[in-house]
Amino acid sequence: MTATTESPPPASPPGAEPGSGRRGLLRRRKPAGDSQTRLAIGLVAPTIVVLAVVIGYPVVAAIVTSFKKDQSLQGGFFNKGGGFAGFSNYSHWLLQHCGSAKCAPGTLGSEFWDAITVTVLFTVITVVIEVVLGMMMALVMNQVFKGRALLRAAVLVPWAIPTAVTAKLWYFMFAYDGVVNHVFGTHVLWTDGQWASRFAVITGDVWKTTPFVALLVLAGLQVIPDELHEAARVDGAGAWQRFWRITLPLVRPALLVAVLFRVLDVLRIYDLPAILTHGGGGTGHATTTVSILVVQQLQQGYGGASALSTLTFLFIFAIAFGLVKLFNADLIRSTQRSVK
Template sequence: MSQLSETPERGRGRLGAVLVSPTLVLLAAVIGYPIVAALVTSFRGDPSLRNGFFTHGGEFAGLSNYLHWLTQRCGDTTCPPGTLGGHFWGSVLVTLFFTAVTVSLEVAIGVLMAIVMNQSFLGRGFLRAVVLVPWAIPTAVTAKLWFFMFAYDGVINRSLGTHILWTDGAWPARFAVVIADVWKTTPFVALLVLAGMAGIPDDLYEAARIDGAGPFQRFVRITLPLVRPALLVAVVFRVLDVLRIYDLPAILTHGGGGDGHATTTLSILTVQQLQQGYGGASAISTLTFVLIFAVALTLVRVFRVNLVQSEQHGVS
């Protein structure tokens, strides 16, 4: 009898494995092979050219590509004077700066936008549709749009009455990228938070009003805890997106500004290195992958604890 009872379970297990196998094979081909190929290439030297032909290079180089980037310092012949930590570490700091600043602003502004769009007023549907327009515009179009707006005689300088070289100065170029990215992707955060607010019963707010809770108390004690899962999902997605940002700073400032590397992110540095050789570029892409994987793993673990705690304690 025990064998007969186990047969359906085994049959379902085999059926599940068969149904999932095509997806696993596709993921292995699309994701697994490029990762392995890049990792193998990162341990090889870059071929050199002589008389228009590759003469030597491409052999096993060990950790030389990684040591080249990880030990690069300011003042080296390959490092522009004044650049913090060389090309690689400077790009790491620029990428982390964009991640911290843009995600913080997008979360703060996105929550405020969601609160406004969650209210009942005439034209609410039209406002929700208009707010999503920046997010629907392709990033390349957004970058070119803000490039003209940040021009020396563009609408930004004319409106502010300033003469700032937004795409040439180091910090103006960084702030230009931040402003453009916040303008484009804040609606994404607002949309996720708004979806979380839509599931909050009105009875909770009504009970809080009867108990004398003000708007700020209702937001802190009811809205914020209940939308926390949606908000954490938005934060994770946005952090991972900004860590691999490429097209916006590449088109808006060409990865330059100031010393020529003020807005060079890790993805931009990888593409630039491809012109020199695949070995060094593969090493940078592998280091970028390790950084993004570590950040993603940390966020998932931390936020999973918060979600479990919020479900256990409920709304305080």
């Protein structure tokens, strides 16, 4: 038998410090994660800088301007002045009320709450209708039939049309001598009456954005295995039971994402009511949303408009934060029930 002996590691050169050989190099070598981290930071840093300049600076500037006095716009230039105003711009929007009487000139406090009411009204009604119709359209498009691809393409046409074009389209349809009055035999000023103008805005928004909800729900439906429905059908479950027990729980994540997107969109709605009803509905502020009010206030000065835009941001952020928390809790409960 021949004995095998392990060759000793190469000795370090004379005068070298201990651990300076190959093993010392291995010990001193930095982990690969450090280089990957530096690479990731180097790739992301330019984007963060651009976002800080494009988004961060205007936000900070708007907040700072909201504590200054208004500088009215006359002749295309802002007048000099505009000293520190404290919280007067915010109290102007939040604390001044006119009650049921007509506001005196220059008293704009109630306009903020009226705009909040109109915005919330549009949000609740449009999102509910779009979710119901979008779910129905997605269920139809998810079926296998001849011409399904053509139907899917046709459904997405309203969503692909620009909002300004959609607003003008419905403006001509809701005109006094337009298609709607001719079809129903009515004589309604759809863009001037209080509730008629709101109905026109809701109709235009539902027509345009329901395909978006249907597209997101359809993506959730296509990941549901057909074996689940087949097994439930064999067990004697009806169509409604299969929808309520299988389809709806599994499509809920996609549906919640659609609801979140649409809520945030409607809370910031501007172009559709601004073009369709000229931002007022003919009866004052029937279709004036918070975004329209901010643009109108810009003609009065930057201070009040900046305070109003800050309040609008906080209002939308609070709703978005609450919805995200609510949806996360709902998804966690649904996952726990499915695991059990």
